[in-house]
Amino acid sequence: MCLNTFRLPAILLALLISVPALAEDDKTAAICAEAEDRYVDMFGHPSSEEEGVRIVKMYKYKFCPGDLKVPVGTTVRWVNVDKRTSHTVLLKETDTPESDRLFPEDEFEFTFLVAGPQNYLCGPHWETQEMIGMVTVTP
Ligand SMILES: [Cu+2]
Numbered sequence: 001m002c003l004n005t006f007r008l009p010a011i012l013l014a015l016l017i018s019v020p021a022l023a024e025d026d027k028t029a030a031i032c033a034e035a036e037d038r039y040v041d042m043f044g045h046p047s048s049e050e051e052g053v054r055i056v057k058m059y060k061y062k063f064c065p066g067d068l069k070v071p072v073g074t075t076v077r078w079v080n081v082d083k084r085t086s087h088t089v090l091l092k093e094t095d096t097p098e099s100d101r102l103f104p105e106d107e108f109e110f111t112f113l114v115a116g117p118q119n120y121l122c123g124p125h126w127e128t129q130e131m132i133g134m135v136t137v138t139p
Contacts, residue, residue, distance in 0.1 A: 028062055035059035038081040042105060053077040053109065056133065058087045058102065061125050063133035071138050075111040080104050087131070088123040098123050115139040 035057040039047045047055035057064040058080045070076065078089045080102045089108050090098040093116075099108040101124075112118065118135045125131035 028066070031060045031062050032057070032064035035062070035064045035081050039079065042081060047079075050077070055079060057081045058122070061085075061122075061129035061131045063120075063122075063131065066132075067134045067136070069136045069138060070112060072113060072115050073111065074137070075109055076135060077107050077109045078102070079107045087125065089120055090123050090126075091118060091120045093118050112137040 036047060038059065039055070039057055047057065053075045054068060054070055054077070056068060056076055056078045058078055059082050063078070068076065078087075078099075080087055082104050084104065086101045086103045086106075088099045088101055089110070091110060094110070094114075096110060100106075102108055112135060115137045118137060120133050120135065122129075122131035
């Protein structure tokens with residue numbers, strides 16, 4: 001009996017905590033689906049069909065995908081598929097300087113030669129929009 005009176009608030013609390021997180025995931029998924037549509041419009045094929053590189057799209061203050069796992073030696077190409085906004089790529093844990101400002105349809109490439117997690121960010125938007133990404137490089 002007593003258990004039920006405690007369980008209900010616990011369930012409600014769990015819902016209150018998880019719903020905003022899920023809503024944020026859905027929002028990101030929707031933005032990334034739109035980014036892929038824009039990529040296909042710009043380049044005439046899906047980003048997964050690029051040969052020899054993995055594509056990360058930059059769109060509406062998101063990196064798509066925001067979390068990428070690649071084997072050592074992989075070249076990642078970031079492509080701005082936004083309409084007006086420019087972005088940069090700053091690989092904090094490498095000695096690479098920040099990319100130039102990437103305007104719509106501009107791109108930047110980096111080849112990952114060291115295994116491990118690599119955080120990166122967009123210089124102009126990481127602080128205000130949390131535009132942050134991660135590449136996990138596997139040996
Ligand atoms: Cu940005």
